[in-house]
Amino acid sequence: MTTQIAPAPNDRGQHTSRSAGSGHAVEARGIVKHFGATKALDGVDLTVRQGTVLGVLGPNGAGKTTLIRILSTLLKPDAGTAVVGGYDVLRQPKQLRRTIGLTGQYASVDELLSGAENLYLIGRLLDLPAKRAKARATELLERFSLTEAAGRPAKTYSGGMRRRLDLAASMIGRPRVLYLDEPTTGLDPRTRNEVWEEVQRMVADGATVLLTTQYMEEAEQLATDLTVIDHGRVIADGTVDGLKQQVGGRTLQVRPARPAELPEMVHCLADHGIPATATDTDLLAVPITGDKQLTAVIGLLGGRSFGITGIDTAVPSLDEVFLALTGLQTTSLATTPQSAEESAR
Structure with a gap:
């Protein structure tokens, strides 16, 4: 219409x-x-x-x-x-x-x-x-x-x-x-x-x-x-970025030089009260709330002489934001259109 x-x-x-x-x-x-x-x-x-x-x-x-x-x-x-x-x-x-x-x-x-x-x-x-x-x-x-x-x-x-x-x-x-x-x-x-x-x-x-x-x-x-x-x-x-921050903040992704050291890196951060997980792609994932915490994580790992080949930060995708806010899964394709009254319901 x-x-x-x-x-x-x-x-x-x-x-x-x-x-x-x-x-x-x-x-x-x-x-x-x-x-x-x-x-x-x-x-x-x-x-x-x-x-x-x-x-x-x-x-x-x-x-x-x-x-x-x-x-x-x-x-x-x-x-x-x-x-x-x-x-x-x-x-x-x-x-x-x-x-x-x-x-x-x-x-x-x-x-x-x-x-x-x-x-x-x-x-x-x-x-x-x-x-x-x-x-x-x-x-x-x-x-x-x-x-x-x-x-x-x-x-x-x-x-x-x-x-x-x-x-x-x-x-x-x-x-x-x-x-x-x-x-x-x-x-x-x-x-x-x-x-x-x-x-x-x-x-x-x-x-x-x-x-x-x-x-x-x-x-x-x-x-x-x-x-x-x-x-x-x-x-x-x-804003788009604001909702992403509201839902999940940033995640620090660290790629170790030696993937076998991932468990040790997780334990190192845990000893300092910083939660971290090892991903299936051999990355160390650390939720962070600001640049100060990011600097602290890198300092701790460097102080223990862990080799690092890459550092990146990631924010939740808009799909993840939508899912977190509504509890529903998003789709890459729009659904069948409905009438106004049906769509409202």
Whole structure:
């Protein structure tokens, strides 16, 4: 599903929109939403800084899509408040819609129109002059590798091609706030990279992006900040590095010159109250909380004349962070899309 109603360009070809005085493009407080007896969102607070990408992570049923639909005025919350681009979601929905773009979990294009006609039509509906609408359509068709299929009816497109066209449609008006709900599910790696490049280009131009994804690589590649939702509640938020530190800190990895000495090295550190383990790859792994402890470990080992051929530090992967926070296993492939209500549950 694509929704994109952006402000009309002014006479200089630039878009005008209100912005939150706080420097936040999106601010939500205490958002609650029920579907029957199921509480899909249970008091969600969310802040997205202007000109950044906020990645929203969570297992299926966490409430991510429901939150997106509320922030894009497609659903009304049962409680709570939200302001997007300076406009109140409940009191100023018409004005708000003129500042946002949305790519939902389902590709939705006019199958009877060609790819170029789909994008041109949306551009004209956004009040772009005919020449600019055509140029923007041509530009996005090229960026999403759809130029060769531009003149074909969309009904002849593959699922991946429709998805790319849907993404292009959400971006054609250069919205100031863009919602991407699992945008690259089902796309091949090359096309996924094209989407990432376009998102980064938009953010560089000042746009703000709220991204839900089940690809940890995607979140790490694009997101400035992360919010993790589970069972309708925010369970963690912060920067990517901050969440990694919060979950597991750093691990010092020492490669001994003589792997047979690993047990002795473990005992040496244990005698000084420092826990360490020997890995299957002949490394000494030591959890550390700071540079002072790292220096102490190396000093102890060097003082005992243990030979060392390599030293490295590692932080938890985003997959490990997600697992630790939610207790669920992540997957490298997105799951089958669900309806908004099913996804919320």
